[in-house]
Amino acid sequence: MAFSDPIADLLTRIRNAKIAKNRYVDIDLTKLKLNIVKILKQKGFVDQFLVDDEKRKLRIFLKYNIDRESIITGLRRISSPGLRRYVGYQDIPRIMGGLGMAIVSTSQGVVDGETARKQKLGGELLCLIW
Helix, strand or coil, rough: CCCHHHHHHHHHHHHHHHHHCCCCCEEECCCCHHHHHHHHHHHCCEEEEEEECCEEEEEECEECCCCCEEECEEEEEEECCCCEECCCCCCCCCCCHCCCCEEEEEEEEEHHHHHHHHHCCCCEEEEEEE
């Protein structure tokens, strides 16, 4: 089934799995989704992920604290296929004083907001995660 917004689908599946307190969530594999999940893993928002190239699936293991509360508090899609949101490197938002992060699609690839600010790269503001 074709989706018009695969990033919103990724965020919604993670949000639903978090609310249901599932250990993992399976999604369809694309390069963009894989890059976003790599950033989430690097910043400590997800525990790990597995890639199944044969089935073109990506399994994301969510991260919980001792009380079984999700590390991810919120996810928000900013730019959408119908209304793209572009920002300069100075306008990339800081989320919750640095506890959250923005994910930006730049000319150098998909990076988190902090890295984009350091490299002075603007681009499409994909989503916010806190």
